Amino acid sequence: MNLLSAIFIGIMFGVGIFQMLRRNVIRSAIGLIILANAINLFLFTTGAYQGAVAAYSGLTGQISDPLPQALVLTAIIISMGGFSFVLGMLYIISVRYKTSDSDQIKGLKY
Amino acid sequence: MKSWLVYLPILLPLLGAALGLLVRKYHRLQVGLTVVFILAALVCSLGMLYTVATTGQPVVFQLGAWPAPAGITLIGDYLSALMVVMSQIVLAAGILYATGCRDKCVHYPAFYPLFLTLATGLTGALLTGDLFNLFVFAELMVISGAVLTAVSDDRFGVEAAYKYFYISLLASMFLLLGCGALYAAYGTLNMADLGVQIAANPEHPLSGLALVFLLAFFMVKSAVVPFHFWQPDFHTAAPTPVHAVLSSVVVKLGVYGFIRMTTLLFPTRAPEINLLLVVLGCFGVLLGGLGATGTYDAKRMLAYSTLGQIGFILVGIGWGSPVALAAALVYAFNHSLIKSAMLMLAGAIASRAPVKSAAFKVVVGVGKSSPYAGVLFFLGGIALAGLPPTNGFISKLVLFQSGLQAQAYIPLIVIASASIITFIYIIRSFMKIWWEALPISKKTKPTGDLLIVPTILIGLCLALGVWAQPLVKLAQDTAAWLGQPMLYIQAVLGG
Numbered sequence: 362m363n364l365l366s367a368i369f370i371g372i373m374f375g376v377g378i379f380q381m382l383r384r385n386v387i388r389s390a391i392g393l394i395i396l397a398n399a400i401n402l403f404l405f406t407t408g409a410y411q412g413a414v415a416a417y418s419g420l421t422g423q424i425s426d427p428l429p430q431a432l433v434l435t436a437i438i439i440s441m442g443g444f445s446f447v448l449g450m451l452y453i454i455s456v457r458y459k460t461s462d463s464d465q466i467k468g469l470k471y
Numbered sequence: 472m473k474s475w476l477v478y479l480p481i482l483l484p485l486l487g488a489a490l491g492l493l494v495r496k497y498h499r500l501q502v503g504l505t506v507v508f509i510l511a512a513l514v515c516s517l518g519m520l521y522t523v524a525t526t527g528q529p530v531v532f533q534l535g536a537w538p539a540p541a542g543i544t545l546i547g548d549y550l551s552a553l554m555v556v557m558s559q560i561v562l563a564a565g566i567l568y569a570t571g572c573r574d575k576c577v578h579y580p581a582f583y584p585l586f587l588t589l590a591t592g593l594t595g596a597l598l599t600g601d602l603f604n605l606f607v608f609a610e611l612m613v614i615s616g617a618v619l620t621a622v623s624d625d626r627f628g629v630e631a632a633y634k635y636f637y638i639s640l641l642a643s644m645f646l647l648l649g650c651g652a653l654y655a656a657y658g659t660l661n662m663a664d665l666g667v668q669i670a671a672n673p674e675h676p677l678s679g680l681a682l683v684f685l686l687a688f689f690m691v692k693s694a695v696v697p698f699h700f701w702q703p704d705f706h707t708a709a710p711t712p713v714h715a716v717l718s719s720v721v722v723k724l725g726v727y728g729f730i731r732m733t734t735l736l737f738p739t740r741a742p743e744i745n746l747l748l749v750v751l752g753c754f755g756v757l758l759g760g761l762g763a764t765g766t767y768d769a770k771r772m773l774a775y776s777t778l779g780q781i782g783f784i785l786v787g788i789g790w791g792s793p794v795a796l797a798a799a800l801v802y803a804f805n806h807s808l809i810k811s812a813m814l815m816l817a818g819a820i821a822s823r824a825p826v827k828s829a830a831f832k833v834v835v836g837v838g839k840s841s842p843y844a845g846v847l848f849f850l851g852g853i854a855l856a857g858l859p860p861t862n863g864f865i866s867k868l869v870l871f872q873s874g875l876q877a878q879a880y881i882p883l884i885v886i887a888s889a890s891i892i893t894f895i896y897i898i899r900s901f902m903k904i905w906w907e908a909l910p911i912s913k914k915t916k917p918t919g920d921l922l923i924v925p926t927i928l929i930g931l932c933l934a935l936g937v938w939a940q941p942l943v944k945l946a947q948d949t950a951a952w953l954g955q956p957m958l959y960i961q962a963v964l965g966g
Binding site for chain 2: 389390393396397400401403404407408428429432435436439440442443446447450451453454457466468469
């Protein structure tokens with residue numbers, strides 16, 4: 362299970378970074394989302410497989426570490442807020458320039 | 472212990488933001504509430520600094536009364552208290568400036584609440600003793616700053632905000648990755664506890680990874696040279712009051728992070744980090760100075776200048792001795808006051824220009840209509856260049872003294888020559904705006920932004936230049952405190 366999740370997180374990192382480096386700004390935003398999910402998954406796996414039972418549930422067995430789960434919840438919410446803001450700004454930019462090619466969006470270049 | 476002093480500077484701005492959103496229909500009431508809450512937070516943080524400085528003990532508060540390594544700790548020690556006071560002074564000045572500002576964006580109903588959440592994020596990130604909590608507060612700060620820039624009057628505000636937000640979100644992801652690595656390696660995220668655990672087992676393979684990711688995060692936050700590319704665009708597009716805050720105190724979060732990393736988290740790896748900081752600081756000093764000399768816009772010039780001044784501070788941290796750390800802290804404090812005042816003056820001139828812009832071709836000669844702003848800009852300029860009788864002179868003096876003590880002659884030569892470059896670009900902008908005649912075809916606007924707040928800030932600069940003893944003493948106490956991380960760990964973990 363550990364090996365499988367490590368390989369999967371690695372693949373997600375690779376795809377995310379590849380998409381981030383694309384010229385299309387929407388693709389690069391999606392790349393950021395994939396990268397963020399890869400990192401959330403990594404954070405989750407730091408404590409996920411030490412126990413099989415959820416903490417404070419009253420069940421018997423080895424209890425899994427609740428802290429990474431709490432951290433991941435917070436991180437997911439923050440990244441969701443961030444991405445909605447990113448997509449909102451992308452909408453304004455793409456309406457203004459009528460393109461999503463980052464080479465054409467050069468208002469800041471003098 | 473007066474533990475309320477440490478959570479009120481975080482809680483008051485957040486409360487003010489919530490109340491401000493409730494009364495968003497009544498603009499004047501919202502402005503009044505915002506000013507009251509930020510001034511109350513400033514008073515609380517001053518009280519915290521006073522308590523810390525008189526008792527010599529940090530103010531600690533365990534959130535929810537959970538004991539330290541399990542719960543979240545808020546701690547105001549010497550370093551945090553000093554940085555928080557510095558931030559709150561500039562944040563209060565920025566909000567007061569916004570009340571007298573002619574920009575359209577200050578009437579945006581969420582402008583003042585966002586300013587207060589920016590204050591919450593910055594203060595919280597400086598006061599928290601937990602690495603993940605630092606991520607949350609830093610993210611709050613980043614998103615508030617980005618929204619405030621996106622609503623700017625500048626046409627390219629949205630693009631600049633996008634650029635900044637994309638990079639900052641990526642940097643926050645780095646911090647999250649660093650948190651995950653540290654948690655996997657040491658099983659804790661409390662900074663004091665991490666200090667103990669890392670000292671006990673410094674060679675864990677994941678600790679190097681965490682170190683690199685934390686360094687990258689703080690470097691993006693304070694625009695250290697290889698990570699600086701977003702900074703001039705973003706800061707130029709921001710509205711003037713926001714720009715004054717972003718360019719002077721928000722970039723200091725990285726400085727705070729470097730000091731914490733070298734003294735508390737990774738003291739065993741401090742020599743490598745310090746070498747990196749000195750090299751990057753020297754590059755930043757040169758690049759910032761040259762960029763500021765070659766640019767075409769007064770606000771952009773000051774943004775590049777921030778790049779250079781952060782370089783000076785990094786060199787001070789990198790020398791690493793207690794004297795050099797004290798010098799870096801004095802430099803950081805003084806730079807915040809000077810830079811925010813200068814930016815407000817540049818913004819005030821831009822508000823009097825025929826077109827709302829700070830580009831030199833627009834503001835050439837505009838200063839003739841406001842000679843008083845010229846006097847203030849000149850005083851701020853010599854403070855930035857480091858001439859007496861201003862606080863800039865004091866900060867350069869202590870920094871160069873510490874460099875001579877450390878016998879680091881090559882960085883000394885670099886930063887001394889960069890100081891001369893500072894003088895060149897300040898005089899260049901001063902001559903463009905106040906000496907050259909106004910073109911006949913142009914007319915300046917009769918009124919502009921109010922100059923009360925820059926006057927106060929420049930007054931503070933002069934006062935701290937003439938009467939520098941308290942600040943320097945405080946910085947020396949801070950450096951002495953930073954030399955004993957055991958005291959910090961004891962204060963947080965108890966026993």
